[in-house]
Amino acid sequence: MTEAPRILIVGGGYVGLNTALRLQRKLRRGEARIAVLDIDSYMTYQPFLPEAAAGNIEPRHVxxxxxxxxxxxxxxxxxxxxxxxxxxxxxxxxQLGPARVMEYDILVYAPGSISRLLPIPGLAECGIGFKSLEEAIHLRNHVLGQLDLAESTSDPEIRDRALTFVFVGGGYAGVEALAELEDMARYACRYYRTIDRGDMHWVLVEATGRILPEVGPEMGRWTLQELRARGIDARLETLMKSAEGGHIVLSDGTELDSDTLVWTxxxxxxxxxQSxxxxxxxxxxxxxxxxxxxxDxxxxxxxxxxxxxxxxxxxGEMCAPNAQNAVRQARTLADNVVATLRxxxxxxxxxAYVGSVAGLGFGKGVAQIYGRKLHGLPAWVMHRAxxxxxxxxxxxxIRVLTDWTLSFPFRREVVSLGALSRPREEFERAARSGAR
Known part of the structure; x- marks a missing residue:
């Protein structure tokens, strides 16, 4: 009896998951054996990371x-x-045990991408990305923890450093992450007696002369005006030169201290x-x-x-590396795998490019769909839909929709759970105390 062909899918992200889902629906039982290889056992829907960071969506639902x-x-x-x-x-x-070598008849190669870092002094030691759920939730807890620190310290330098938040990169990830977290922090200020929203310093650093190029020049300019109207210090045509010890130096001569540096x-x-x-x-x-x-x-x-x-x-051009293209490519890829087998x-x-949407905080957004330009509440609704x-x-x-529905009648949760990233700290403290 001939064995069914072996299909290996490298990567469980947009392409990997959507390809496998479609193959499950299209292939007859026993027509092929499918294996998905990934370091994680889950796929992250990255467009929801900013809302997860802001507390609008339960992390497990992302x-x-x-x-x-x-x-x-x-x-x-x-x-x-x-x-x-x-x-x-x-x-x-x-993660443990000997390495494996797996054979395939058909390979779907889709390991995705990683953050592109530059050789900037201090970046590797001080920065954090915004590509994973772990990073998004860490940033949420970190920002709220910085508010706790600023409320509790009597040192003005420590307070200013804690309330300064720097984001590098004016694309989707940087703008949405900054906008959602600033919106969350501004809301959280009502629970801090000594912190006003004007005490916080949010900085966006972008090397080019525009932000959100995906939504077009006009909507990009509107977004820039919206961010600046909220007090966000958006700097275009500016580079970060160094960030050693949290002391950030920009190409326009600005120097500031911050414990929050997000690289997008x-x-x-x-x-x-490469291998x-x-x-x-x-x-x-x-x-x-x-x-x-x-x-070949x-x-x-x-x-x-x-x-x-x-x-x-x-x-003459290549498809842009975004989620919209990845999901649609996965459909064609799965259909062509089935065609190959048969x-x-x-x-x-x-x-054809449909358009782009971006969320800028609760009730705020920007969109360009089929040439139609929207901003504010209509764009935010379009973004969510x-x-x-x-x-x-x-x-x-259903779970995401439930999260959104419950966010209207109930207040947003603004609790810092910073210990989640250091789960053994309390146990180790107890162990040291018991050893004395």
Whole structure:
């Protein structure tokens, strides 16, 4: 009896999860064996990270369990360390135990991207990104903890440092993270006797002359005006030169001290690309055809942030590395995997840009959909409606909608749970006390 073909999916993010979900629906039982390889056992819906950080959404509702959603797939947790397209194998290193080598007949390669860091003194020691749920929740607890510190100290320098928050990068991640956290902190000020919203110093540093390029120049300018009207110090055409010891130096000569430095200045393809044995372009992305097949490697498919996928709606350009493209590419990719198994012709991926939406705090947003420009409350509603339809699984849609509904009649929770990042601290303190 011939064994069913083996499909390995490297990465459980947008592309990996959505590809696997579609394959589950399209393939007959026993037609193929599917395994998803990822260091985590869940997929994070990253557009909801700012709202999770602001406390509008329960953190568990931002992630989708791979094992629960993909009941017809094997989930293997570990770090993929290499791909050998010649022998058709993938090397995997679990958190514990010996490394594994897994064979495949069809490979879906979608490890995504990582934060793109620059060699700025102090950045690696002081900065934090905004790509994972862990980072988002840490920032929420950290910001509220800084308010606690500022309320409790009698040292004006410590207070000023605690109430200064610096975000580098004026794209989606930076603007939405800053806007949501500033909105949360401004709300929290009502519970602090000595802190007024004007005491906080929120700084946005952007190297180019505009923010939110995804929503177009006009809406980007409106967003900039909105942020500045809220007292946010948005600096364009400005670079961060150093951040050693939390002392931040900007290219315009400004110097300030802060214990909160959030780095959102772009992403780059996963370093696994370099050891994948697959063809790369000048930016380190996997070279793909319009059918989402890796160039010169039949049976290997790719999509998402790690891949250079031709944009057939804009000849000569590549698809932008965003969630909208990743989700739609996953559909075409899954259909082409099914076509490959059944000996049918593959279809090219073609997706015209629909538009972009961004949340800027409770009741505030900006959007450009099918050429129509919105801002304020209508854009905020559009932002929530769009992402509610895109978050995977019906269960998560209902849970997120419930969170949003409950946020209207009840007050927002503004409790710092900073100890979550140091769960053994209390136990270790008790141990030291008992040893004396």
């Amino acid at each position: 992630v989708v369990s791979l094992r629960r959603a993909l009941d017809r797939c094997a989930i293997v947790n570990g770090m993929v360390t290499g791909v050998d397209p010649v022998s058709r194998t993938v090397a995997l290193r679990p 200045a772009g992403v780059k393809p996963n370093p696994l690309n 994948s044995g697959l063809p790369l372009d000048e930016r380190g992305r996997i070279r793909a055809t319009a059918e989402l097949v890796v160039e 490697h039949g049976g290997v498919f790719t999509a998402g942030d790690c891949a250079a996928v031709p944009d057939l709606t804009k000849p 000996g049918r012709p593959l279809k090219a991926h073609r997706h 769009y992402h509610l339809t895109r978050v995977p699984t019906f269960d998560k849609k």
